[in-house]
Amino acid sequence: MFYTVIEQVVNGIVSGSVYAIVAVGMTMIFGVLRAINFAHGEYYMLGTFGAWFAIDYFDLPYPVAIVIGVVATALIAVVVGNLVMQRIVGAPAEAGVLATLGVALILQNTVILVFGGSYKFFSGGYIEPVTLFGFTLAEQRILIIIVGLIVFVGLELMVTYSRMGKAMRAVSQNIECCAVVGIDVRHIALWTFILGAGLAGLSGVLTAPVNVSVYGGMGELITFKTLPIIIMGGLGNVRGTFVAAMILGIAESLVATYVGLQFRDTVGFATLMLVLMWRPHGLFSAQARF
Amino acid sequence: MTEIVRDQTMTPAESPVAKTGTDLRVAFGLALAALACLAPLFLGNYPLHAIIIALIFLLPAHGLNLLLGYTGLLSLAQAAFFGIGAYASALLAVHFGTPFYLNFLAAGLIAGAIALPLGIPALRLRSTSFVMCTLGFVIIGQAIAKNWISLTRGDMGLAAIPKPYFALGPASFTVSSTVGFYYLVLAIAALATLAIYLIVRSPAGRNMIAIRENETLAESVGIPTWYYKLIVFMISAAFAGLGGSLYAHYLTVVSPLTFQMYYSTTMLIIVLGGGAGTISGVIFGSLLFVGLTEALRVAPELRMIAYGFFLLALVFYFPNGFAPLIGRFWSFLERRK
Numbered sequence: 001m002f003y004t005v006i007e008q009v010v011n012g013i014v015s016g017s018v019y020a021i022v023a024v025g026m027t028m029i030f031g032v033l034r035a036i037n038f039a040h041g042e043y044y045m046l047g048t049f050g051a052w053f054a055i056d057y058f059d060l061p062y063p064v065a066i067v068i069g070v071v072a073t074a075l076i077a078v079v080v081g082n083l084v085m086q087r088i089v090g091a092p093a094e095a096g097v098l099a100t101l102g103v104a105l106i107l108q109n110t111v112i113l114v115f116g117g118s119y120k121f122f123s124g125g126y127i128e129p130v131t132l133f134g135f136t137l138a139e140q141r142i143l144i145i146i147v148g149l150i151v152f153v154g155l156e157l158m159v160t161y162s163r164m165g166k167a168m169r170a171v172s173q174n175i176e177c178c179a180v181v182g183i184d185v186r187h188i189a190l191w192t193f194i195l196g197a198g199l200a201g202l203s204g205v206l207t208a209p210v211n212v213s214v215y216g217g218m219g220e221l222i223t224f225k226t227l228p229i230i231i232m233g234g235l236g237n238v239r240g241t242f243v244a245a246m247i248l249g250i251a252e253s254l255v256a257t258y259v260g261l262q263f264r265d266t267v268g269f270a271t272l273m274l275v276l277m278w279r280p281h282g283l284f285s286a287q288a289r290f
Numbered sequence: 291m292t293e294i295v296r297d298q299t300m301t302p303a304e305s306p307v308a309k310t311g312t313d314l315r316v317a318f319g320l321a322l323a324a325l326a327c328l329a330p331l332f333l334g335n336y337p338l339h340a341i342i343i344a345l346i347f348l349l350p351a352h353g354l355n356l357l358l359g360y361t362g363l364l365s366l367a368q369a370a371f372f373g374i375g376a377y378a379s380a381l382l383a384v385h386f387g388t389p390f391y392l393n394f395l396a397a398g399l400i401a402g403a404i405a406l407p408l409g410i411p412a413l414r415l416r417s418t419s420f421v422m423c424t425l426g427f428v429i430i431g432q433a434i435a436k437n438w439i440s441l442t443r444g445d446m447g448l449a450a451i452p453k454p455y456f457a458l459g460p461a462s463f464t465v466s467s468t469v470g471f472y473y474l475v476l477a478i479a480a481l482a483t484l485a486i487y488l489i490v491r492s493p494a495g496r497n498m499i500a501i502r503e504n505e506t507l508a509e510s511v512g513i514p515t516w517y518y519k520l521i522v523f524m525i526s527a528a529f530a531g532l533g534g535s536l537y538a539h540y541l542t543v544v545s546p547l548t549f550q551m552y553y554s555t556t557m558l559i560i561v562l563g564g565g566a567g568t569i570s571g572v573i574f575g576s577l578l579f580v581g582l583t584e585a586l587r588v589a590p591e592l593r594m595i596a597y598g599f600f601l602l603a604l605v606f607y608f609p610n611g612f613a614p615l616i617g618r619f620w621s622f623l624e625r626r627k
């Protein structure tokens with residue numbers, strides 16, 4: 001009994017890490033662009049497809065496929081960022097919702113059009129089990145947790161010390177003032193967007209070996225899971241997002257085991273609504289943006 | 291959207307269209323009504339089917355327009371209430387065999403009633419969080435439809451929902467042909483449009499516009515903004531439920547797929563494509579949607595890609611929808627005269 005609880009918590013931490021990497025990109029995009037990115041799951045999907053394509057068509061090893069997946073996502077993010085996301089800066093909130101919904105439809109259905117709508121088998125990754133402290137865990141899951149930690153420490157260092165990171169924080173606090181002191185807001189917005197989308201792509205490539213199947217519509221579910229996380233974490237709040245992602249990951253894992261697998265995907269929004277009734281600005285409100 | 295919609299605060303009395311071309315507009319409206327009534331004479335079954343779908347979607351779109359166009363609240367929950375209406379109507383018809391008009395009214399009432407407990411927490415939230423919360427209703431609705439198997443039969447959905455039949459005493463008749471259904475939907479859509487028109491023209495409608503323009507100011511002049519928002523949310527849900535009921539009886543099946551973001555997106559395209567905050571705009575939007583669907587019948591993926599580009603075009607090039615273009619066309623005609 002105790003053993004299964006711990007096992008489910010560990011599984012929850014693995015999926016929490018995945019959600020955290022996706023959600024932190026989305027929350028940073030929100031901080032800088034003031035827009036919820038409804039297409040965020042699509043970048044996760046693009047990363048996965050990039051890696052799948054590299055493995056399936058060119059027989060490349062998994063680590064190379066990770067790079068290809070992330071680069072492919074970032075390249076598409078450059079195009080979308082230039083054509084769409086930069087124009088959202090300063091536009092009313094609804095413009096962001098509609099434009100990113102449009103981008104989501106275009107990306108998802110273009111992939112379905114090109115590769116077909118069927119499920120594809122993802123054959124890369126490290127699936128050998130290892131035993132640690134009496135727990136058996138696939139190598140890939142350990143890799144996910146490690147990468148998750150690296151990403152968060154890296155982001156924390158970046159937004160605290162690097163020039164670009166400081167500019168991102170500044171823009172997320174006050175766009176007008178940044179424009180006045182000569183920061184190129186659109187430039188910052190573009191790079192934040194590419195970073196966020198790239199992280200989503202990375203997370204997709206990391207999860208693919210665990211999920212095994214890859215299909216064009218897979219991003220939608222990720223978007224729907226990420227939305228409650230970033231709202232609960234306080235929009236634009238990196239540390240809050242990390243905590244909220246872990247809470248959701250563990251809660252989902254426990255609900256799937258003890259309540260029923262079919263309720264797993266509703267945990268996020270159900271929790272979100274309860275939290276919002278209690279704290280309308282999220283669990284970790286904007287006190288600590290970035 | 292406040293910025294975008296502001297152009298349409300003009301009441302018809304002061305809009306350039308009404309000033310210059312009331313006669314023309316009435317004539318055009320009558321011609322369109324006549325055309326709509328005679329459509330089955332010269333349209334085949336397939337185009338008629340497309341128009342039926344557009345007219346069914348017109349009901350939730352009218353509801354969304356009341357919420358988004360007049361009160362200024364962007365909601366993605368229309369698909370949830372659409373699904374609730376479809377399931378409510380289907381369950382009544384399958385289990386109790388009640389006549390269509392009862393199912394139809396019940397679907398609207400149930401959707402509106404469910405909107406009350408959902409609206410109370412949701413409407414406390416600000417713009418972005420409100421959008422998220424309404425999206426949550428769709429996701430949770432779909433999960434309930436999938437998992438409450440004893441009631442909804444899960445993924446299998448409910449099949450063999452009877453075509454609308456009316457029973458009054460001993461007399462009863464069933465609407466089974468496409469043409470018959472077309473007239474039924476046309477009549478309902480016309481009534482719904484009239485109802486929305488009456489709401490919008492009433493003092494309540496002007497209060498709604500006041501809330502959209504400046505909520506704080508509206509509250510300070512004594513408009514009970516909270517109750518207005520809640521009631522409008524319920525009315526918009528009821529309209530979505532009515533649309534869902536028609537959809538269930540037209541297709542004769544419902545499944546958890548009735549709770550899909552696709553429907554919420556479609557309603558947004560209809561409302562914003564035509565022009566939020568105008569009734570004729572929404573009607574135009576639903577026809578536009580038919581055109582878009584028909585033009586891309588060949589491949590569903592292409593259709594969704596086109597929807598995506600359509601949304602982008604709306605946001606960046608036609609923030610007031612395509613209907614104002616028609617307004618410009620009227621002025622052009624007027625000047626020619």
